[in-house]
Amino acid sequence: MVKVRFAPSPTGNLHIGGARTALFNWMYAKAQGGQFVLRVEDTDLERSKPEYEAEIMNSMAWLGLTWDEFYKQSDRFAIYKEQAEKLLGQGEEVAYKKDGAIFLNIKALSRRRPKQEIFVDDLIRGRVQFDLMFLYSEHEKDGVVSGEKELRDEVLVKSDGAPTYSFACVIDDAMMGITHVIRGEDHLTNTPKQVLMYEALGFGDKVPKFAHLPMIMGEDGTRMSKRHGATAVSDYRKMGFLPEALVNYLMLLGWSPGNEEILPLKNACTKFSIKKVNKSAAQFGMEKLRWINAQYIKKADVLTLTDLIVPMLKDAGLIGETYDRGRIEVAIGLFKGRMSTLPDFLERAGFLFTKDISLTDEMKAELAAKDMSAAFALLADRLAQATVFDIATTEKVFRDLVAELGIASGELVHPVRLALSASAIGPGLFETMAVLGKDLTVARLRSAYLK
Ligand code: GLU
Numbered sequence: 001m002v003k004v005r006f007a008p009s010p011t012g013n014l015h016i017g018g019a020r021t022a023l024f025n026w027m028y029a030k031a032q033g034g035q036f037v038l039r040v041e042d043t044d045l046e047r048s049k050p051e052y053e054a055e056i057m058n059s060m061a062w063l064g065l066t067w068d069e070f071y072k073q074s075d076r077f078a079i080y081k082e083q084a085e086k087l088l089g090q091g092e093e094v095a096y097k098k099d100g101a102i103f104l105n106i107k108a109l110s111r112r113r114p115k116q117e118i119f120v121d122d123l124i125r126g127r128v129q130f131d132l133m134f135l136y137s138e139h140e141k142d143g144v145v146s147g148e149k150e151l152r153d154e155v156l157v158k159s160d161g162a163p164t165y166s167f168a169c170v171i172d173d174a175m176m177g178i179t180h181v182i183r184g185e186d187h188l189t190n191t192p193k194q195v196l197m198y199e200a201l202g203f204g205d206k207v208p209k210f211a212h213l214p215m216i217m218g219e220d221g222t223r224m225s226k227r228h229g230a231t232a233v234s235d236y237r238k239m240g241f242l243p244e245a246l247v248n249y250l251m252l253l254g255w256s257p258g259n260e261e262i263l264p265l266k267n268a269c270t271k272f273s274i275k276k277v278n279k280s281a282a283q284f285g286m287e288k289l290r291w292i293n294a295q296y297i298k299k300a301d302v303l304t305l306t307d308l309i310v311p312m313l314k315d316a317g318l319i320g321e322t323y324d325r326g327r328i329e330v331a332i333g334l335f336k337g338r339m340s341t342l343p344d345f346l347e348r349a350g351f352l353f354t355k356d357i358s359l360t361d362e363m364k365a366e367l368a369a370k371d372m373s374a375a376f377a378l379l380a381d382r383l384a385q386a387t388v389f390d391i392a393t394t395e396k397v398f399r400d401l402v403a404e405l406g407i408a409s410g411e412l413v414h415p416v417r418l419a420l421s422a423s424a425i426g427p428g429l430f431e432t433m434a435v436l437g438k439d440l441t442v443a444r445l446r447s448a449y450l451k
């Protein structure tokens with residue numbers, strides 16, 4: 001059975017790249033009827049923080065990436081110690097102690113191999129050949145080898161007793177029965193060293209298949225980092241993206257599902273295949289993400305959107321502790337086709353929740369340019385008399401008036417919309433009036449030409 005894992009280090013929030021790795025693993029597990037393990041790699045005792053662990057788990061749950069098994073490496077130190085002792089027991093040619101740390105004797109182990117090279121059949125990149133001397137040379141700095149190439153031995157357990165990332169990772173992957181390691185391309189160079197560790201530990205038959213995912217670039221073509229703005233999944237949540245939309249966007253970062261772009265997770269995971277993952281870097285683009293989010297908001301259920309938007313309206317001081325939820329639902333129904341993120345509602349529909357609105361100088365000049373004050377006054381008086389203030393009534397009052405005045409409705413629609421909403425665009429005028437309510441509609445019509 002396929003078993004994959006997502007192995008974040010809790011040294012920061014779950015970022016976009018990590019979420020994409022988690023997602024691809026998750027989809028692969030679902031596509032194959034396999035299992036997905038979440039393993040918190042908190043062996044770096046200084047940099048790992050429980051709050052990051054909680055944040056990562058929350059973000060995963062928010063994205064809908066559930067796990068079948070959960071492990072924390074800090075609970076497993078005894079296992080790593082035992083494995084290190086086992087290697088020490090095999091003699092210096094395998095592992096040795098120096099300055100309180102335990103080292104893997106890469107020099108000796110690689111001498112046993114016919115060649116100083118190792119290859120990995122990566123499921124995405126194909127066969128990748130590594131020159132061990134080049135990769136792990138004592139004289140290598142920033143990828144440049146100077147002088148004689150000589151292999152550097154590898155720390156397995158540090159002097160403080162904590163295992164190194166590669167050592168704990170290999171032991172866990174082998175003992176947890178991980179069949180496929182799907183991770184970022186930045187880990188490609190760790191792979192040959194990890195293969196040597198599997199062999200030394202006697203797990204040679206447990207070496208998983210590897211798939212290294214292309215990096216994610218920011219819009220300027222450099223690797224995505226904090227400089228590019230929001231990198232944490234929770235930042236996107238705060239910015240008003242829906243989890244379904246973010247997941248849909250992330251799956252397109254490196255995977256080509258065909259010509260569909262809007263692909264909900266439950267459909268995507270049955271189609272997911274590693275063969276369709278690209279080798280070349282993926283590019284993160286805010287415009288595309290906003291477009292996908294808009295599609296999901298449009299399709300989302302009004303009640304769900306209302307639950308998400310009400311706290312935002314409260315935070316912005318647009319509603320208090322008691323509010324008319326039904327009215328908010330109607331308004332969201334009107335505006336959800338015009339939003340890219342949830343806070344767009346506050347921007348576009350905020351005029352429904354304030355007593356006064358302010359028109360820009362241009363809007364005032366536009367109203368003044370064609371004096372409709374007489375029509376505004378009549379419209380206000382008649383609407384004030386309406387006993388039912390719904391779409392049909394406001395429309396009838398409006399249409400009767402323009403017929404009487406002998407003007408085209410378009411001549412009055414635009415200035416009325418400006419006066420009511422301080423915007424030149426929006427949903428239908430009568431829908432807008434109905435949700436704005438009689439008092440505010442009449443008051444704004446009456447004051448429009450006074451300002
Ligand atoms: N803890 C490692 C990381 O966060 C995991 C790498 C791996 O998947 O092997 O980068």
